[in-house]
Amino acid sequence: xxxxxxxxFITLAIVALAVLDQLFERGFGDLRINPYYARIVSLAxxxxxxxxxxxxxxxxxxxxSIGHAxxxxxxxxxxxxLTVYHGAAIASFLGGTPLExxxxxxxxxxSLAVAACAAGLAGLVVGIPSxxxxxxxxxxxxxxxxxxxxxxxxxxxxxGGATGFTAALPITSFFWIFxxxxxxxxxxRNIATSTFGRALGAIRTDEIAAEAMGIQTxxxxxxxFVISSALAGMAGALWGQLFxxxxxxxxxxxxxxxxxxxxxxxxxxxxxxxxxxxxxxLTVLPEALRTFDQQFPGLRMVxxxxxxxxxxxxxxxxxxxxxxxxxxxxxxSTRDDGPAAPAAGAGKDAADG
Amino acid sequence: MAEPAxxxxxxxxxxxxxxxxxxAVRNVSLQVPAGTVYxxxxxxxxxxxxxFNLLTxxxxxxxxxxxxxxxxxxxxxxxxxxxxxxxRTFQNIRLFSDMTVLENVMTAxxxxxxxxxxxxxxxxxxxxxxxxxxxxxxxxxxSIFGLAGLADEPATSLPYGSQRRLEIARALAxxxxxxxxxxxxxxMNPQEAVGLMDTIRWIRDEFSLTVLLVEHNxxxxxxxxxxxxxxxxxxxxxxxxxxxxxxxxxxxxxYLGAC
Numbered sequence: 001x002x003x004x005x006x007x008x009f010i011t012l013a014i015v016a017l018a019v020l021d022q023l024f025e026r027g028f029g030d031l032r033i034n035p036y037y038a039r040i041v042s043l044a045x046x047x048x049x050x051x052x053x054x055x056x057x058x059x060x061x062x063x064x065s066i067g068h069a070x071x072x073x074x075x076x077x078x079x080x081x082l083t084v085y086h087g088a089a090i091a092s093f094l095g096g097t098p099l100e101x102x103x104x105x106x107x108x109x110x111s112l113a114v115a116a117c118a119a120g121l122a123g124l125v126v127g128i129p130s131x132x133x134x135x136x137x138x139x140x141x142x143x144x145x146x147x148x149x150x151x152x153x154x155x156x157x158x159x160g161g162a163t164g165f166t167a168a169l170p171i172t173s174f175f176w177i178f179x180x181x182x183x184x185x186x187x188x189r190n191i192a193t194s195t196f197g198r199a200l201g202a203i204r205t206d207e208i209a210a211e212a213m214g215i216q217t218x219x220x221x222x223x224x225f226v227i228s229s230a231l232a233g234m235a236g237a238l239w240g241q242l243f244x245x246x247x248x249x250x251x252x253x254x255x256x257x258x259x260x261x262x263x264x265x266x267x268x269x270x271x272x273x274x275x276x277x278x279x280x281x282l283t284v285l286p287e288a289l290r291t292f293d294q295q296f297p298g299l300r301m302v303x304x305x306x307x308x309x310x311x312x313x314x315x316x317x318x319x320x321x322x323x324x325x326x327x328x329x330x331x332x333s334t335r336d337d338g339p340a341a342p343a344a345g346a347g348k349d350a351a352d353g
Numbered sequence: 354m355a356e357p358a359x360x361x362x363x364x365x366x367x368x369x370x371x372x373x374x375x376x377a378v379r380n381v382s383l384q385v386p387a388g389t390v391y392x393x394x395x396x397x398x399x400x401x402x403x404x405f406n407l408l409t410x411x412x413x414x415x416x417x418x419x420x421x422x423x424x425x426x427x428x429x430x431x432x433x434x435x436x437x438x439x440x441r442t443f444q445n446i447r448l449f450s451d452m453t454v455l456e457n458v459m460t461a462x463x464x465x466x467x468x469x470x471x472x473x474x475x476x477x478x479x480x481x482x483x484x485x486x487x488x489x490x491x492x493x494x495x496s497i498f499g500l501a502g503l504a505d506e507p508a509t510s511l512p513y514g515s516q517r518r519l520e521i522a523r524a525l526a527x528x529x530x531x532x533x534x535x536x537x538x539x540x541m542n543p544q545e546a547v548g549l550m551d552t553i554r555w556i557r558d559e560f561s562l563t564v565l566l567v568e569h570n571x572x573x574x575x576x577x578x579x580x581x582x583x584x585x586x587x588x589x590x591x592x593x594x595x596x597x598x599x600x601x602x603x604x605x606x607x608y609l610g611a612c
Binding site for chain 1: 409410411430431432435436440441443447448449450451452456459460461462463464466468470473474475476480483484487523524526527
């Protein structure tokens with residue numbers, strides 16, 4: 001795409017986000033969105049960022065991380081810490097406070113940048129030792145990492161400890177949530193469709209053959225993991241600074257990581273469109289089922305579980321399989337892709353013959 | 354042996370590989386002159402694939418040296434060795450199974466690209482230009498192997514013989530100087546094997562390659578190799594022209610004795 005067209009699309013996206021931001025946050029005169037619905041949309045946006053970023057490592061590179069909430073926590077706490085303790089000073093560069101005026105934009109950008117750097121650095125520290133090896137080591141290490149982060153945070157009074165980071169300022173808005181979600185989708189899509197995406201796909205299907213074709217497997221796995229972690233960190237900073245949604249170590253445990261994994265498996269592991277659909281479904285569905293709660297308390301979660309089980313029985317490859325929603329796909333949507341072929345090289349050794 | 358290094362493209366000096374108490378390769382030396390087709394044969398379990406795995410960095414030798422064009426490469430990682438210009442095919446085909454035929458070859462082109470991951474994320478002109486070049490070069494290679502019409506088919510949907518040819522096309526995409534073929538004729542019918550011999554000769558000349566192959570099909574080995582080396586129980590027992598090998602009593606004993 002030429003630079004001119006790229007700039008055009010970026011401008012278009014910013015204008016559209018600003019208009020929707022006004023609609024969702026304040027409304028146009030009498031036209032207002034129910035704050036409850038606006039809230040669900042915001043949470044869906046953050047979950048989209050989490051799910052699409054996890055797609056990069058679990059779906060494209062085929063490395064099983066189950067510590068996404070840990071990176072979300074690192075980014076969330078780092079970004080929120082910056083806003084709470086240095087936000088006023090940063091805002092004063094451009095005038096205003098962290099909540100108002102041109103300074104608030106600078107605070108949000110700084111908060112997201114710090115969140116991305118902190119979580120990316122954590123991803124590097126976790127990734128280098130565990131991604132040198134083939135197999136399930138990453139799952140074990142990320143699981144442990146998530147718990148370590150949670151326990152560390154519990155013991156830091158400056159960020160609220162077990163009570164949660166209640167001092168957080170509600171600077172997150174629709175604009176930033178969906179701006180980051182769009183950024184995440186574009187970054188992951190561009191990697192997926194590039195020569196790096198193919199290199200990650202080679203690593204996923206057959207690491208020995210990938211190495212023999214000159215692909216630096218460890219380096220690419222670590223790069224994908226760091227990018228994925230940094231994006232999750234930005235999602236954490238948005239989540240922690242959402243109105244009346246303080247960061248709390250209890251909400252960023254193992255269960256949250258599994259929730260993100262369910263989103264991408266439900267949507268179709270390896271598909272960005274699937275991750276978006278899965279994140280949206282799993283945010284909206286539990287809320288939509290609340291209507292049952294008045295008559296049959298507790299039935300909601302039973303139905304939720306049942307729907308997930310049925311979907312996995314009748315569509316084990318997820319909603320999208322590995323496909324993406326694209327114009328090319330819509331044109332030949334009649335073609336069936338069937339279940340994913342088993343990886344020919346998986347488990348085979350470089351055995352003697 | 355005392356010649357200066359570039360006398361041979363590949364110079365393996367007294368290499369051994371032990372797995373615990375088992376010595377898979379013992380004191381094997383191998384001198385492959387540039388531009389030749391060199392055959393490595395031996396009964397099952399003789400250590401041929403272990404030699405390949407040593408040459409491509411899957412294993413590091415326990416003892417000895419491997420020089421490629423005068424540069425020591427023993428103990429290097431497989432991706433570094435691919436960068437030096439050695440690629441291989443696999444005895445049990447290892448295509449990237451959920452990619453198309455074209456994507457398999459394009460993936461191997463990755464080694465010779467200049468872009469970094471940020472070019473890909475931002476979508477710079479360089480990444481788009483290289484993507485186009487990769488696609489063109491990959492299509493060119495596929496047409497050489499008669500696979501251009503199947504470019505968008507899943508790689509695993511090809512018949513066995515075509516999968517073997519696709520693996521060779523993928524290996525050539527890394528622009529090697531030395532191509533290692535691990536039983537390229539395995540599973541091919543006699544016509545396909547004859548076609549394979551022509552292809553190997555042709556790519557050797559066209560890409561100025563040196564070819565080292567392991568093969569059980571004696572018709573193929575005797576037909577295209579200038580030099581043949583025989584390995585038995587991890588040790589080199591004979592080296593020579595096809596005619597010399599066929600009449601060598603130790604080789605006959607190794608093959609018939611093993612039966």
